[in-house]
Amino acid sequence: MKHLPVVALILLFAAVPWIVPVPFFLHLVIMVLMWTVLGAAWNILGGFAGQVSFGHATFLGAGAYTTMILYLKLGLAPWYGIVAGGIVAALIALPIGFICFRLRGPYFALSTLAVAEIVRLVALNWESLTAGPVGLLITTLPEISFFGTPVNWESKTPFYYIGLAIALGALLVTAVMSRTRMGAYLLAIREDIDTAEAIGINTVRVRVAALSLSAMLAGAAGGFYAMYLRYIDPDAVFSISLSVEMVFIAVVGGLTTVFGPLIGAIFLVTLGETFREHFLVGHLIFYGVFMMVAIRYMPEGIWGKLRLLTGLRH
Amino acid sequence: MALLEVKGLTKHFGGLRAVHDFSFHVNPGEILGLIGPNGAGKTTAFNLISGFIRPTVGQILLEGDDLVGMKPYAITRKGVTRTFQIVKPFKKLPVLENVALAAFMRYRSRSEAEAEARKVLERMGLGPKLSTSASDLTLSEQKRLEIARALATRPKLLLLDEPMSGLNATEIDQATRLVIDICKEGVTVIWVEHVLKAIMNASHRVVVISQGQKIADSSPHQVVNNPDVIAAYLGKRSNEHVVR
Numbered sequence: 001m002k003h004l005p006v007v008a009l010i011l012l013f014a015a016v017p018w019i020v021p022v023p024f025f026l027h028l029v030i031m032v033l034m035w036t037v038l039g040a041a042w043n044i045l046g047g048f049a050g051q052v053s054f055g056h057a058t059f060l061g062a063g064a065y066t067t068m069i070l071y072l073k074l075g076l077a078p079w080y081g082i083v084a085g086g087i088v089a090a091l092i093a094l095p096i097g098f099i100c101f102r103l104r105g106p107y108f109a110l111s112t113l114a115v116a117e118i119v120r121l122v123a124l125n126w127e128s129l130t131a132g133p134v135g136l137l138i139t140t141l142p143e144i145s146f147f148g149t150p151v152n153w154e155s156k157t158p159f160y161y162i163g164l165a166i167a168l169g170a171l172l173v174t175a176v177m178s179r180t181r182m183g184a185y186l187l188a189i190r191e192d193i194d195t196a197e198a199i200g201i202n203t204v205r206v207r208v209a210a211l212s213l214s215a216m217l218a219g220a221a222g223g224f225y226a227m228y229l230r231y232i233d234p235d236a237v238f239s240i241s242l243s244v245e246m247v248f249i250a251v252v253g254g255l256t257t258v259f260g261p262l263i264g265a266i267f268l269v270t271l272g273e274t275f276r277e278h279f280l281v282g283h284l285i286f287y288g289v290f291m292m293v294a295i296r297y298m299p300e301g302i303w304g305k306l307r308l309l310t311g312l313r314h
Numbered sequence: 315m316a317l318l319e320v321k322g323l324t325k326h327f328g329g330l331r332a333v334h335d336f337s338f339h340v341n342p343g344e345i346l347g348l349i350g351p352n353g354a355g356k357t358t359a360f361n362l363i364s365g366f367i368r369p370t371v372g373q374i375l376l377e378g379d380d381l382v383g384m385k386p387y388a389i390t391r392k393g394v395t396r397t398f399q400i401v402k403p404f405k406k407l408p409v410l411e412n413v414a415l416a417a418f419m420r421y422r423s424r425s426e427a428e429a430e431a432r433k434v435l436e437r438m439g440l441g442p443k444l445s446t447s448a449s450d451l452t453l454s455e456q457k458r459l460e461i462a463r464a465l466a467t468r469p470k471l472l473l474l475d476e477p478m479s480g481l482n483a484t485e486i487d488q489a490t491r492l493v494i495d496i497c498k499e500g501v502t503v504i505w506v507e508h509v510l511k512a513i514m515n516a517s518h519r520v521v522v523i524s525q526g527q528k529i530a531d532s533s534p535h536q537v538v539n540n541p542d543v544i545a546a547y548l549g550k551r552s553n554e555h556v557v558r
Contacts (some may be wrong), residue, residue, distance in 0.1 A: 005406065006537075181424070181427075184414070184424075185416055186413070187404070189405060191404035191405060192403070195402045195404060195463075197387045197390075198386055199395070199415060199464075200390035201387055202385070202388075202393075222375075
């Protein structure tokens with residue numbers, strides 16, 4: 001019974017392509033789902049562990065390029081590529097974590113920004129692997145049938161369900177993690193890192209693990225991005241604006257909550273699209289004003305605020 | 315054999331000799347008082363032993379194993395847990411969670427860690443406060459929470475950094491009894507304190523540090539009558555200066 005609202009929500013999302021078979025609307029919801037994953041990824045590190053990263057595009061890009069390159073060079077289907085993208089991003093996070101977590105607070109945040117720029121420049125210049133600024137393009141996706149019906153890659157529906165599966169996975173990972181010892185340790189690190197060390201928590205290892213888990217989700221979202229949009233270049237997937245957008249979604253939705261990233265993504269993606277439609281020039285101004293109002297009046301985020309008002313746990 | 319033996323411990327911050335050639339030991343089952351005037355190097359000595367800073371030179375032997383170079387968490391896992399002079403609770407988390415986090419070191423499952431935390435908190439008189447946020451406790455309660463959190467790691471050696479500072483006379487008496495009880499249950503204690511009365515009543519032995527160096531190491535009674543100790547705390551008489 002406790003899970004009834006969650007089950008209802010999942011069914012509602014699953015029914016969206018039948019209820020509203022409008023390509024633009026489906027595209028919007030697909031973007032919401034992708035950004036939910038990215039927000040959830042950032043939330044694990046920035047929300048639970050309190051370690052602010054301004055470089056999460058690194059992992060999105062790593063996942064996107066992994067998926068692209070594996071498909072274009074080795075013919076590995078992108079749905080496996082999404083998994084591989086998550087794994088590669090998680091592995092890349094390990095050395096980054098062991099180096100950057102020697103730093104604390106704002107210095108860590110700055111180091112993530114620096115790493116992201118380095119990675120972007122590497123991707124831009126390593127032309128034999130990434131084709132540099134030209135970017136990579138998928139012309140056709142492999143043919144596959146689902147329960148006997150061939151999948152139509154020109155429709156939005158298959159992408160919608162893949163995105164939904166990844167987003168549900170990301171929220172599930174957050175929910176499970178928040179109940180384990182690892183989740184408890186992340187909160188301890190967020191609250192006071194010296195005290196956490198003093199009670200026997202290996203704070204470097206726990207933070208690296210959180211970064212790696214976070215990177216895995218961002219990498220999977222990146223793989224999905226590559227498969228869905230079928231074109232990537234370094235400025236599209238490694239840009240700072242993507243990293244910042246992840247921060248916004250996690251913060252506006254509600255840090256340290258399970259559903260916060262979903263709420264944040266719903267608000268910011270729809271607002272972004274609406275403003276873009278109505279104000280061709282300067283739509284970012286309205287976006288910025290919304291951000292300021294949201295952070296000023298709901299520092300705990302939209303979902304965080306609702307959770308306080310209703311006494312819900314997640 | 316001594317539980318902890320510190321040999322020639324030295325920490326220089328640039329030109330400042332915070333701790334210099336400091337040696338002492340603590341026997342199992344003992345309460346060792348570590349006292350000294352402001353700025354004598356007591357907290358630096360604690361930071362060195364607990365791994366928060368690295369000594370310039372010296373050895374810190376726990377049952378013969380050198381702790382120098384180990385990270386704070388590793389030293390805690392070896393059985394040496396500290397408290398902080400300025401309390402450092404996990405402010406936004408409930409009291410129970412504050413202590414359960416420490417108990418997680420010995421217990422993997424949440425239910426076992428929480429059961430252990432409840433036991434320790436009950437023992438420290440914080441039983442009725444389990445779901446209160448740590449930041450809403452009084453100072454006296456926060457000081458006890460600090461000790462409870464350390465105890466939940468099941469230390470062999472407990473390092474208490476001024477657990478009495480800021481407490482009133484009644485609270486000091488309570489806390490002193492608590493420290494004595496903790497020791498009776500088999501935890502060895504090194505106790506840094508400014509409140510001399512409390513430490514004189516409870517300690518088996520007292521080490522006095524002044525300007526980074528040890529100036530006395532004996533029973534509490536002998537320490538208070540030691541002229542070097544009196545000089546360190548009160549200063550020397552001006553005519554003695556001249557004579558020497």
